[in-house]
Amino acid sequence: MTQTLPARDLAVDWPVALYVTLKEASVGLMAYVPDAGHSTLINLFGADKDVATNVLTTEEEGIAIAAGAWLGGMRSVVLMQSSGVGNCINMLSLPVQTRMPLLMLVTMRGEWDEFNPWQVPMGRATQAALEAIGVTVLRAETGDDLVETVAQAVTMAFDADQQIAVLIGQRLLGKKKW
Amino acid sequence: MNRRDAVAKLLAARDGALVVTGLGSPSYDVHAAGDRDDNYYLWGAMGGAALVGLGLAQAQPAKRIMVITGDGEQLMAFGALATISVAAPKNLDIIVLDNQHFGETGMQTSHTGRGIDLHSIAAACGFTQTACLRDLAEVDALCETLRQASTGPRLFVLKITAENLPRSLPPRDATFVKTRFRAHLGLSPC
Numbered sequence: 001m002t003q004t005l006p007a008r009d010l011a012v013d014w015p016v017a018l019y020v021t022l023k024e025a026s027v028g029l030m031a032y033v034p035d036a037g038h039s040t041l042i043n044l045f046g047a048d049k050d051v052a053t054n055v056l057t058t059e060e061e062g063i064a065i066a067a068g069a070w071l072g073g074m075r076s077v078v079l080m081q082s083s084g085v086g087n088c089i090n091m092l093s094l095p096v097q098t099r100m101p102l103l104m105l106v107t108m109r110g111e112w113d114e115f116n117p118w119q120v121p122m123g124r125a126t127q128a129a130l131e132a133i134g135v136t137v138l139r140a141e142t143g144d145d146l147v148e149t150v151a152q153a154v155t156m157a158f159d160a161d162q163q164i165a166v167l168i169g170q171r172l173l174g175k176k177k178w
Numbered sequence: 179m180n181r182r183d184a185v186a187k188l189l190a191a192r193d194g195a196l197v198v199t200g201l202g203s204p205s206y207d208v209h210a211a212g213d214r215d216d217n218y219y220l221w222g223a224m225g226g227a228a229l230v231g232l233g234l235a236q237a238q239p240a241k242r243i244m245v246i247t248g249d250g251e252q253l254m255a256f257g258a259l260a261t262i263s264v265a266a267p268k269n270l271d272i273i274v275l276d277n278q279h280f281g282e283t284g285m286q287t288s289h290t291g292r293g294i295d296l297h298s299i300a301a302a303c304g305f306t307q308t309a310c311l312r313d314l315a316e317v318d319a320l321c322e323t324l325r326q327a328s329t330g331p332r333l334f335v336l337k338i339t340a341e342n343l344p345r346s347l348p349p350r351d352a353t354f355v356k357t358r359f360r361a362h363l364g365l366s367p368c
Contacts, residue, residue: 057257064226068233094223098352
């Protein structure tokens with residue numbers, strides 16, 4: 001007897017849907033500085049023996065690793081929080097100038113229901129900084145929109161040689177619990 | 179030791195290794211030994227060379243990857259030594275050409291000229307093998323070491339003379355070098 005799986009509720013199951021989307025797109029490497037909003041995706045990739053995962057000491061490392069992976073024919077994704085975008089700026093000249101595919105998934109802080117004022121300046125600067133160095137920025141505020149946005153960002157990055165950052169709105173992630 | 183002589187020895191014994199170079203003089207040194215499709219030269223992205231090597235090593239586990247960079251470039255990526263050690267690639271070797279100076283910008287003394295030993299840092303991080311080499315005879319021995327398979331990443335510091343040799347300039351067209359390198363691996367352009 002075939003079992004019918006419950007329909008996925010993307011409002012809460014978006015990390016699983018993103019994992020499936022990235023796996024179907026043959027992403028074979030994931031690099032990350034942790035964020036609570038990325039924790040499910042990090043766990044899913046970490047348990048996947050077919051994906052190389054790299055924990056980073058600073059986010060710019062992931063940009064360089066992604067470039068090396070592409071030189072070797074492998075698709076990758078870099079996960080970080082908005083505060084880490086500032087660390088990446090000069091290293092982003094590498095994929096921008098070489099026109100190598102880049103897919104960054106950035107969880108936002110400092111923009112919605114934020115309690116920590118120290119998160120606000122970089123949260124405010126994230127999109128402008130990425131666009132200033134030449135990265136295309138897409139945003140999503142709901143789980144449905146996020147999954148669709150990442151699916152097409154995969155095409156633009158790996159088939160059209162673009163450098164793409166998808167910003168995951170803090171409104172979607174919810175208030176940090178601690 | 180003379181940096182060009184040391185690099186020429188390493189490249190003569192590369193034995194199919196893919197080479198990534200750090201910006202500045204290491205890129206010139208590798209280019210001076212002969213421009214090749216399986217060289218990937220960086221002209222910027224300071225701090226990125228060893229990490230480009232890591233991504234390449236993970237994408238091409240059957241190939242050996244040799245990163246040739248400078249002390250200033252590797253110092254900017256101090257944390258990368260931790261990231262690479264945790265990733266533990268078996269096919270990544272990092273060669274640091276250490277003249278203890280920032281040679282491109284007026285020969286200011288770098289941290290390695292003020293007591294920081296990058297090979298000791300790499301050893302503390304857990305690299306499988308590290309050493310500091312001071313003459314060309316030791317580089318000959320290193321070439322033999324590099325032919326042997328490793329169980330994890332290796333880092334070797336080569337103490338070289340602080341001098342600015344005539345520049346041997348690799349192509350600056352970043353997409354050209356990328357596409358040429360990928361074609362060497364049988365990978366198509368967009």
